[in-house]
Amino acid sequence: MSASNSILNAHSLHEIDDWIKRYPADQKQSAVLAALRIAQHQNNGYLTTGLMDAVANYLAMDKIAVYEVASFYSMYELKPVARHNIAICTNVCCMLMGSDTIVNHLERKLGIKLGESTADGRIYLKKEEECLAACAGGPMMQVNHVYHTNLTPQKVDEIIDGLE
Amino acid sequence: MSEELVTFTVDGQELKAPKGSMLIRATDAAGIHVPRFCYHKKLSVAANCRMCLVEVEKAPKPMPACATPIMPGMIVHTKSAKAIAAQKAVMEFLLINHPLDCPICDQGGECELQDVAVGFGGDVSQYTDVKRVVFDKDIGPLIATELTRCIQCTRCVRFGEEIAGMRELGATDRGDRVVIGTFIEKSVDSEMSGNAIDVCPVGALTAKPSRFTARAWELQQHPAIAPHDGVGSNIFVHTWRGKVVRVVPRENESLNEVWISDRDRFSYQGLYARDRLARPMVKKGDDWRETTWDEALQIAVNGLQAVLKNSGADALAVWASPNATLEELYLLQKMTRGVGSGNIDHRLRQTDFSDQDIAPVMPWLGQNIEALEKLDAALLIGSHVRKDQPLIAHRLRKAAINRNAQICFVNPRKFDWHLPVAHECVSADMVQQLAAIAKACGVNAAHLSALLGAAKVETVHQEIANKLKQAASSTVLLGNIAAQHPYFSTIRQLAAAIAESTGSVFGYLPEAANSAGAWLAGAVPHRGAAGAAPAVAGKPYSDMLAKAIITFNIEPEFDCANSGMAMNITRAAEFVVAVSSFVTDSIKSYADVILPLATFTETSGTYVNGEGFWQSFQGVTQPFGESRPGWKIVRVLGNLFNVAGFEYMSSQDVKDELKVQCQTLQLNNKLAARATAAEKSSGALQRMGDAPIYAVDALVRRATALQQTVDAAVQSAVRINSRQAQASGVLHAEKVKVTQSGGQAYLSLAIDENIPDGCVWIAAATASTVALGATFGTIEIEPV
Numbered sequence: 001m002s003a004s005n006s007i008l009n010a011h012s013l014h015e016i017d018d019w020i021k022r023y024p025a026d027q028k029q030s031a032v033l034a035a036l037r038i039a040q041h042q043n044n045g046y047l048t049t050g051l052m053d054a055v056a057n058y059l060a061m062d063k064i065a066v067y068e069v070a071s072f073y074s075m076y077e078l079k080p081v082a083r084h085n086i087a088i089c090t091n092v093c094c095m096l097m098g099s100d101t102i103v104n105h106l107e108r109k110l111g112i113k114l115g116e117s118t119a120d121g122r123i124y125l126k127k128e129e130e131c132l133a134a135c136a137g138g139p140m141m142q143v144n145h146v147y148h149t150n151l152t153p154q155k156v157d158e159i160i161d162g163l164e
Numbered sequence: 165m166s167e168e169l170v171t172f173t174v175d176g177q178e179l180k181a182p183k184g185s186m187l188i189r190a191t192d193a194a195g196i197h198v199p200r201f202c203y204h205k206k207l208s209v210a211a212n213c214r215m216c217l218v219e220v221e222k223a224p225k226p227m228p229a230c231a232t233p234i235m236p237g238m239i240v241h242t243k244s245a246k247a248i249a250a251q252k253a254v255m256e257f258l259l260i261n262h263p264l265d266c267p268i269c270d271q272g273g274e275c276e277l278q279d280v281a282v283g284f285g286g287d288v289s290q291y292t293d294v295k296r297v298v299f300d301k302d303i304g305p306l307i308a309t310e311l312t313r314c315i316q317c318t319r320c321v322r323f324g325e326e327i328a329g330m331r332e333l334g335a336t337d338r339g340d341r342v343v344i345g346t347f348i349e350k351s352v353d354s355e356m357s358g359n360a361i362d363v364c365p366v367g368a369l370t371a372k373p374s375r376f377t378a379r380a381w382e383l384q385q386h387p388a389i390a391p392h393d394g395v396g397s398n399i400f401v402h403t404w405r406g407k408v409v410r411v412v413p414r415e416n417e418s419l420n421e422v423w424i425s426d427r428d429r430f431s432y433q434g435l436y437a438r439d440r441l442a443r444p445m446v447k448k449g450d451d452w453r454e455t456t457w458d459e460a461l462q463i464a465v466n467g468l469q470a471v472l473k474n475s476g477a478d479a480l481a482v483w484a485s486p487n488a489t490l491e492e493l494y495l496l497q498k499m500t501r502g503v504g505s506g507n508i509d510h511r512l513r514q515t516d517f518s519d520q521d522i523a524p525v526m527p528w529l530g531q532n533i534e535a536l537e538k539l540d541a542a543l544l545i546g547s548h549v550r551k552d553q554p555l556i557a558h559r560l561r562k563a564a565i566n567r568n569a570q571i572c573f574v575n576p577r578k579f580d581w582h583l584p585v586a587h588e589c590v591s592a593d594m595v596q597q598l599a600a601i602a603k604a605c606g607v608n609a610a611h612l613s614a615l616l617g618a619a620k621v622e623t624v625h626q627e628i629a630n631k632l633k634q635a636a637s638s639t640v641l642l643g644n645i646a647a648q649h650p651y652f653s654t655i656r657q658l659a660a661a662i663a664e665s666t667g668s669v670f671g672y673l674p675e676a677a678n679s680a681g682a683w684l685a686g687a688v689p690h691r692g693a694a695g696a697a698p699a700v701a702g703k704p705y706s707d708m709l710a711k712a713i714i715t716f717n718i719e720p721e722f723d724c725a726n727s728g729m730a731m732n733i734t735r736a737a738e739f740v741v742a743v744s745s746f747v748t749d750s751i752k753s754y755a756d757v758i759l760p761l762a763t764f765t766e767t768s769g770t771y772v773n774g775e776g777f778w779q780s781f782q783g784v785t786q787p788f789g790e791s792r793p794g795w796k797i798v799r800v801l802g803n804l805f806n807v808a809g810f811e812y813m814s815s816q817d818v819k820d821e822l823k824v825q826c827q828t829l830q831l832n833n834k835l836a837a838r839a840t841a842a843e844k845s846s847g848a849l850q851r852m853g854d855a856p857i858y859a860v861d862a863l864v865r866r867a868t869a870l871q872q873t874v875d876a877a878v879q880s881a882v883r884i885n886s887r888q889a890q891a892s893g894v895l896h897a898e899k900v901k902v903t904q905s906g907g908q909a910y911l912s913l914a915i916d917e918n919i920p921d922g923c924v925w926i927a928a929a930t931a932s933t934v935a936l937g938a939t940f941g942t943i944e945i946e947p948v
Binding site for chain 2: 049062063064065067068071072
């Protein structure tokens with residue numbers, strides 16, 4: 001498929017091209033993780049089959065191979081989600097440091113369970129997040145692309161209320 | 165992998181194997197059983213099921229035999245306490261999520277999981293939680309899914325990627341939620357997809373057409389030969405209570421390896437089509453009645469003799485299927501010539517017979533099928549090999565992938581390929597393309613001078629020429645479309661010249677199961693058995709102004725190049741005997757007697773495949789109703805015609821008689837030079853087409869599951885590119901009226917940029933196009 005009739009927009013294609021350049025010429029598929037992230041960013045934080053197909057075409061991969069990648073990694077959303085993506089680490093270290101309290105607090109505060117979005121389309125609580133490699137600062141969460149460590153319910157409130 | 169052999173020990177037994185090869189290969193070769201699920205000898209190593217764990221001395225933990233390279237002096241225990249404990253633990257783990265539904269599972273009784281569980285499973289599982297459930301997906305008419313049973317071995321995924329060349333199935337999601345499937349609603353469309361059923365070690369993928377018909381232990385297994393293409397794939401026919409319920413591959417490394425095409429696997433459904441003929445039928449006035457064999461045969465012979473008496477012996481013509489057995493074809497030609505006619509032919513889709521006298525005694529592949537995967541370059545001319553001979557395409561694909569072989573095509577349209585294609589020359593004028601390649605090869609023969617003079621060599625032609633020349637081993641092959649092309653003789657001359665000048669092996673991809681054998685049997689008008697000069701020479705089937713016709717195992721409107729013309733000839737004939745497994749209104753419209761013919765599972769016989777390999781087989785079921793094996797029908801016809809030498813007691817006798825004549829025969833595709841003509845361009849819109857994969861013969865056309873596949877669905881449209889559609893005024897039409905040779909058809913229109921300008925692609929051998937003329941020819945198209 002040529003770039004001109006792809007549903008990936010010019011900005012996305014430009015960014016994907018930038019990633020393709022970082023790998024050997026015959027290994028375009030190495031850019032699949034980045035390409036999916038870029039495609040997701042283009043589409044309000046989630047991927048559609050159409051976007052995954054476009055990535056497959058652009059990187060000359062089998063479509064199913066792209067579906068496999070997209071469904072494997074938790075950083076890709078395959079259903080529409082609210083605009084702020086909140087991932088609370090619930091892995092061992094954070095759990096020992098009280099991540100359950102944080103999860104309970106947020107679920108009560110927002111009236112949604114993990115894996116759900118608020119009705120106003122503002123907050124999405126990612127269903128399950130494994131270690132984000134910030135164990136020293138547990139409990140922690142990732143809000144969109146930003147890490148917040150050493151969380152307390154009060155600190156979480158401040159962060160969440162500060163989101164538009 | 166080095167070929168250096170090293171010595172190592174397994175269970176106290178000293179073995180030798182290439183250094184670095186995987187342990188499981190060596191244990192398999194030595195007959196030491198190691199349980200496994202994900203390992204398959206034809207697929208890459210995944211090492212994800214862990215069932216093949218064995219103890220290797222000095223290794224801290226058990227090692228998977230499928231992914232442990234052999235090292236010198238290695239000491240392996242496959243049945244030590246440590247190995248067995250590991251295998252049992254894996255077994256318990258794999259059974260955690262596997263449902264205990266063996267009694268209702270189609271795989272029960274032939275299930276690798278069941279078998280291994282008997283050996284390594286425990287009676288009690290420590291697992292007490294809920295088992296996972298996976299919802300099934302509809303992946304098409306051939307494969308049934310029951311994905312809760314899946315153990316994620318990924319054999320089906322690797323099969324798709326590595327063998328079928330289409331990655332259709334995948335493992336999505338992760339951890340305990342991994343699901344095998346297509347992810348989106350989609351059918352699995354590979355022409356070899358059915359092999360995924362065989363590689364699946366559990367009942368997650370089963371054969372949709374045959375599931376729930378019988379339990380594996382009730383089936384009887386019979387060896388047979390696949391009856392559709394020139395590969396001669398070895399198959400097992402599975403019968404239950406005397407009925408064929410399933411076909412699976414029979415391993416033959418030199419032909420089909422462990423695979424078969426879906427056509428070979430599922431065509432058996434046609435055996436029990438509703439229009440299968442059980443008893444002989446004769447026409448009385450406008451009515452048909454069933455009768456006895458004695459009466460039907462007598463009426464047939466009397467009717468034919470009456471015509472021959474008035475019009476001479478050469479008023480008899482015999483049109484035989486290239487899927488008929490060697491014995492049937494040999495007896496047919498012997499009978500025809502015994503009666504005094506030379507008009508017998510099996511080349512029903514061919515139209516250019518002008519150079520038949522210089523054709524080889526048996527046009528063949530020119531090499532073994534196995535040799536194809538050792539090629540460095542190949543030029544295929546007029547061939548949709550992927551759909552026409554799927555297992556030959558598989559060999560070429562192996563060459564392309566493993567050896568970087570340069571596979572090139574010259575075709576009248578673009579096709580979707582599952583192999584890396586080096587060059588594809590697409591033009592409605594194949595002759596011109598070939599002439600350019602020949603010129604680039606340096607061909608300078610007098611008989612081709614007009615063509616070569618006019619040829620314009622472009623980069624692609626030069627590239628193809630260079631690749632064939634530079635390759636250590638290369639071939640030039642003529643495919644089905646070439647054989648059916650109106651300029652076949654010219655194409656053949658050019659192809660032979662290209663092969664000769666580049667040192668390539670020249671060969672033919674035989675269209676049907678016994679196309680090659682039909683030449684040996686003498687089922688051609690100009691040659692007798694084994695290529696001998698015939699007692700009476702005849703005319704090719706399309707020139708046969710026959711007043712009396714015997715059709716053998718064909719439906720002329722589907723099996724002949726020019727369906728309209730074939731029907732006109734049969735309907736105009738004074739007396740027609742149809743030897744057929746099926747009875748249709750169409751057959752009734754021209755025949756006077758219909759004799760029920762046993763099918764490939766109901767008769768003994770022999771097929772000669774593209775490499776010239778004779779494969780005999782036995783009947784595995786009783787003939788349907790009162791139908792009879794073809795060789796017996798023709799033998800009795802021969803007796804009734806009083807032809808001498810028709811006292812055969814078995815098909816073996818017939819084969820032996822022909823075998824003696826073929827004994828000194830040397831297969832040779834070398835072609836004598838012959839002056840050739842250029843393709844005349846009329847400027848008018850041209851029809852092109854082929855016989856699609858699931859329309860090639862009467863049996864496949866009745867295989868209901870195959871007819872529901874995507875490959876079958878694309879058959880019935882007019883395909884045209886958007887530029888030509890614009891020029892022809894049909895760009896926005898959904899349906900079009902096409903007119904050819906006085907016949908008309910209303911067909912749906914598909915815009916397809918794979919078709920060159922000036923052409924439409926209309927498949928032959930389908931019900932919607934029978935009213936039309938030749939597969940290649942001038943055509944008119946208008947919107948409706």
